[in-house]
Amino acid sequence: MGVWLYEEQQYAKQYAQQQLLHPTPPPLANGTTPGASPNAPVPASPTAPVAVSPFDTNTPERLLLLTNANAIYTFTSHGGGLKTVALLHYPQHVSVRWQKTTGSDALATLNTHSVVPTLAILGDARLVGDGNFTLTRTATGGVQAEKSLAGGLRIIKTFELSSNYLVNATVRLENRTSQPLTIPAQEWALGTATPMDVDDNGMVEGAMWYDGTGVQDCAPAWFAGSGFACMRGAPRSEYLAGSNNVYWGSIHNQFFTLIAMPPTNLPAQQILARPVSLPWLATDPAQPAPVGVQTSLIYPGQTITANSGVERSLVLYAGPKEYRGLARIGEDFQNHADLVMNFGTGFAGLFGIGSFFAKALLLGMNWIHDVTNLGYGWTIVLITILLRAIFWPLTAASTRSMKRMQALAPKLKALQEKYKDDVQKLTAKQWELYKENKVSPLSGCLPMLIQMPVFIGFFTMIRSAIELRGAHFLWVSDLSKPDTLFLIPNTSIPFNLLPLLMVAAMIWQAHLQPPSPGMDPGQQKMMRFMPLMLLLFLYNYSSGMALYMTVSTLAGVLQNKLTNIPPAAPVAAPVDTRLTPVSKRQK
Secondary structure (H helix, E strand, C coil): CHHHHHHHHHHHHHHHHHHHHCCCCCCCCCCCCCCCCCCCCCCCCCCCCECCCCCCCCCCCCEEEEECCCEEEEEECECCEEEEEEEEEEECCCCCCCCCCCCHHHEEEECCCCCCCECCEEECHHHHCCCECEEEECCCCCEEEEEECCCCEEEEEEEEECCCCEEEEEEEEEECCCCCEEECCEEEEEEEECCCCCCCCHHHCEEEEECCCCEEEECHHHHCCECCCCCECCCCCCEECCCCCECEEEEECCCEEEEEECCCCCCECEEEEEEEECHHHCCCCCCCCCEEEEEEEEECCEEECCCEEEEEEEEEEEEECCHHHHHCCCCCCHHHHHHHCCCCCHHHHHHHHHHHHHHHHHHHHHHHHHHHCCCHHHHHHHHHHHHHHHCHHHHHHHHHHHHHHHHCHHHHHHHHHHCCCCHHHHHHHHHHHHHHCCCCCCCCHHHHHHHHHHHHHHHHHHHHCHHHCCCCECCECCCCCCCEEEECCCCCCEEEHHHHHHHHHHHHHHHHCCCCCCCCHHHHHHHHCCHHHHHHHHCCCCHHHHHHHHHHHHHHHHHHHHCCCCCCCCCCCCCCCCCCCCCCCCC
16 A cells, blocks of 8 residues: 555656656647647646657658558658558457458558658757758669758668568768868667557567667666666656667567668667657547657767768668568578567576577477468467477376375374474485485476476567467457457456466366475465466466467376376384383283
8 A cells, every 4th residue: 555655656746747858749720739640639647748740840741652562661751761661461450359441551550650750860950950851763763862951961861672671771961062061960760669559568669779789678668767676766758878889779569660770880879769658549538648669870970071971871671570581681680580579688588598498489380380281379289289298208207206295295294293393303304205205395396497488488479479460269369469258347357268268277287286295285275276376467468378378287187187196105104112102911
């Protein structure tokens, strides 16, 4: 209660501080907020500033579209950059709670609703001007954006489409004067990370970059003031990385990403991220709107000699977080595909174990899917059974050992009564009994410890596997989301069937497992119902994970039934003559 009250006070302070740092822009003449969708509700207390266009929007915007087999690329004269990328093979909405639509609006679109296009140059007014470029088509089928600025600076950007969701881009800064021209540091906009819709998981949204030694990830929660554990700190208005070089930077949500890759010999100097409010995704005007992360690469200022120019090249990837496609981007990037998939961050990156298994399980799942031509639901069932078969010898040995331990329970209880006042002696006698019967009290934990990295890998893999997005299985319409059948009447609580089946199977398995010798009966009952705790963690998680856990548990029950349990070898209890009465006849 005390923590809750304290957090509520901190939350109110955050709103007040955020309003001072970034007041909401005044409404336009038509009553809308700058940068917001005209028909969207504006939240009463935004947690981030509403993005306002830094360009002169009085000049009509000109758009040029390029299309290939993978996407529709829209270029804009406002900022002279890539405005949006609509992915032809991926729908925007796949949840059953959304009504299916047709046309280009139904496609998954990157950088949507952002007021700053990709590769717009921001910063000093000498670099921006009114922000309006002249767009033309190149002889090779690409797009060129040009602009002349006061002082003799001319900016020329060229975009050429490539395969595998790639765009080759060059930015040339020319000095058209007869004197050296000094230009300040520039922000090259990368784009804005936003959820695909209100049903997306915003916990894996943000800005990510690689500095040559490791990957960093900045999520919206960082700007809200999240700190250690559940404690909340002051809100933050921007994130500026250190002086390390940025070899690639990206914006991402759960399943899609936009990556900018400078040449390895000329990386960007820093990366900058800012929170922006997304009022068009708000579902409750009384609640804060979702927050996106607007990200830029920072290039240092420099002096351009007279009548010359400098040119920088980048490779842009705008597409799905599909591991096999990311690994084909290029030699310099192929070892970083698992980082973009979030395999190497957080708990999954612990000692690299979770990352290794996540990558192996994803490749194995795709291989089984390609070979068998089964749906991904049945593929998860099959790979779960294969994993259970691999661990069968270990699990069977553990089950036998636990059964032998159960047979020793009366003798262990007798030792506890006999040596209840001497813990050291009791421990020694217990280990003697274990050794004589060739059992180990650790045998039940060992299989769990060995299989834990596989569980972490599966948990991590399913979180980002776009292959599961929209994949059907029986009543499940999307394996990447909960299998909500309906909302419980008069509540907003979803009824998710698979997690309930998972917990029921776990409770059944717990009742079949032999209890640990010497454990208090109350503790035994509590341990048997511990699977209910998993319901809190996995109830609203991916139904693919619940499917894996359910099948794995049922396979464990079947293994328990099939395992041959030999009886424990009887051991004669030692006779202590000091405690045994002796009859006169024996004397």
